[in-house]
Structures are given as structure tokens and as C-alpha cells.
Amino acid sequence: MIEIQGVTKKFQDKKTSITALKHVTFSVEKGQTVGLLGENGAGKTTLLRTIATLLSPTEGRISVGGHDTLVHPDEVKKRIGVLFGGETGLYERLTARENLEYFAMLYGLSKHETKVRIDDLAKMFGMRDYLNRKVGGFSKGMRQKVAISRTLIHNPEIILFDEPTTGLDITSSNVFRQLVHQLKREGKTIIFSSHIMEEVALLCDSAAMMHKGELVYQGSLEELYKSEDSKDLNYIFMSKLVRKGEHYAS
Ligand SMILES: Nc1ncnc2c1ncn2[C@@H]1O[C@H](COP(=O)(O)OP(=O)(O)O)[C@@H](O)[C@H]1O
Numbered sequence: 001m002i003e004i005q006g007v008t009k010k011f012q013d014k015k016t017s018i019t020a021l022k023h024v025t026f027s028v029e030k031g032q033t034v035g036l037l038g039e040n041g042a043g044k045t046t047l048l049r050t051i052a053t054l055l056s057p058t059e060g061r062i063s064v065g066g067h068d069t070l071v072h073p074d075e076v077k078k079r080i081g082v083l084f085g086g087e088t089g090l091y092e093r094l095t096a097r098e099n100l101e102y103f104a105m106l107y108g109l110s111k112h113e114t115k116v117r118i119d120d121l122a123k124m125f126g127m128r129d130y131l132n133r134k135v136g137g138f139s140k141g142m143r144q145k146v147a148i149s150r151t152l153i154h155n156p157e158i159i160l161f162d163e164p165t166t167g168l169d170i171t172s173s174n175v176f177r178q179l180v181h182q183l184k185r186e187g188k189t190i191i192f193s194s195h196i197m198e199e200v201a202l203l204c205d206s207a208a209m210m211h212k213g214e215l216v217y218q219g220s221l222e223e224l225y226k227s228e229d230s231k232d233l234n235y236i237f238m239s240k241l242v243r244k245g246e247h248y249a250s
């Protein structure tokens with residue numbers, strides 16, 4: 001479903017060149033939920049932006065549902081919903097419904113499709129009570145629901161969340177977790193980045209661990225636990241890095 005092959009991404013910054021991704025190769029099957037783990041600067045956001053066609057790889061290729069991100073970006077965009085960082089990108093002075101209608105328009109949905117989709121999302125996420133109220137007065141949890149609904153307005157098969165719970169309080173983080181469970185039941189393919197190991201353990205089928213632009217490990221959580229004889233993802237992550245160091249030294 002998503003195939004990432006030998007992707008390198010370099011940023012040219014005046015005289016210096018930063019390699020944010022180094023020969024990253026992995027694939028994600030339809031219906032899988034993948035946790036992208038790594039410290040700050042590991043390359044998580046760059047990888048998600050590259051999958052979403054917002055950046056082009058310097059080397060390598062990515063295909064989404066059989067469509068190359070460089071050759072058919074529009075086909076890829078149709079299939080992907082993205083939510084980056086803590087920004088919700090919502091208009092405070094518009095109601096939740098108006099916000100969603102605006103994004104539906106950007107995706108070229110008809111009036112009828114828009115209405116049906118907003119009703120479905122409101123039902124799914126329990127937003128019916130406040131759909132016609134202005135976003136300005138919303139709690140973080142309510143905003144989170146509207147922002148995620150916005151990401152899903154065109155009913156994408158694949159959803160990319162970049163650090164969706166960073167900066168959120170416990171209630172809003174729980175809202176996010178419930179929504180992910182709901183999306184999993186619908187068979188969506190999800191990749192989300194996080195530095196919260198517990199969140200990945202709770203929500204994901206597999207993990208991809210990144211360090212300094214390289215993919216250190218990718219596989220199912222079960223395999224991962226077995227390989228290190230532990231269920232502590234913090235410990236596993238550190239031990240994968242150490243092993244990698246040993247490998248390089250030998
Ligand atoms: N637009 C950019 N220009 C230059 N360097 C960048 C840019 N975006 C990211 N980087 C660099 O690429 C590396 C990976 O960044 P990023 O993908 O944001 O990591 P993460 O999301 O895992 O924290 C970092 O060293 C970062 O400084």
C-alpha cells in the first residue's frame with residue numbers, strides 16, 4: 001500500500017547540506033497502524049511530509065496505492081489525510097461545520113457529499129452537539145476532533161499524524177486514542193509519529209524506529225518484543241541503537 005524505497009532527503013542550507021533521511025526503505029500494508037518513533041531531529045516529520053508529497057525525495061521513490069508520489073501527486077493526495085503537529089488549522093470565527101465545509105470545498109466535494117460526510121464524522125466523533133458553534137470557544141479536545149475530521153473530510157484511505165498528542169492534555173490525548181481505535185475499525189492505514197512509547201504500544205501493530213535519518217528497526221510490535229526479550233519500548237529503542245553502534249564498529 002505504501003512503499004518507501006531507498007529514500008534520502010537532503011536539505012541545502014546555504015553552504016551546508018543536511019541529510020534528514022538516509023536510504024529509508026520500508027512498506028506499510030493496508031489497514032496497518034504504524035508508530036514512527038525517534039528523538040527530535042530523527043527525520044520523522046521529513047518522512048511524513050515526503051510521503052504526503054509536500055517534499056520530494058532527493059533519492060529513492062515512494063509509492064502510495066501504486067502511485068508514485070513524484071509522478072502522480074494528485075492521486076496520492078486524494079488517498080492521504082494529514083495532520084501536522086499541534087496546529088489545528090481551524091478558523092476560530094467559523095463554526096465547526098463551516099470549517100469542515102471549507103475544507104470539503106478545497107477537496108472538490110459536492111454539497112451533498114459534504115453534508116453526508118460531515119454528518120458521518122459528527123456521529124462517529126460525537127460532535128453533533130457543537131457542530132454549529134464557533135470554534136473560538138472550543139476546548140482542546142473539541143478542537144482536536146474537528147481538526148481530525150478536517151483531515152478525514154475526503155475519506156482518505158491513509159492517514160498521517162505528526163506528533164498528534166504533543167502538547168495535549170490527558171483528556172485530549174485520550175480523544176485522539178479513541179479516534180485512532182475508531183479509524184482502525186474502519187480499516188484505515190495510519191502512520192503516526194510520537195516520542196511517547198506507551199502510546200505506540202497501545203495503538204500500533206508495528207513500529208518504525210528512526211535515528212539520525214536512518215531507519216533503525218521496522219517490524220511488528222510482537223517481533224520487536226521477542227527480538228529484545230522485553231516489552232519496554234524505551235529499553236528496546238536504546239538497545240537497537242547500541243546494537244547498531246556495535247555493528248558499525250565491527
Ligand atoms: N526545511 C528544512 N531545512 C533544513 N533542515 C531541515 C528542514 N526540515 C528539517 N530539517 C532538518 O532535518 C532533520 C530532521 O528533521 P525532522 O524531520 O523535523 O525531525 P523530527 O520530526 O524527527 O524531529 C533535522 O536535523 C532538521 O534540522
Ligand SMILES: [Mg+2]
Binds near residue numbers: 044045046162163
Ligand atoms: Mg517532527
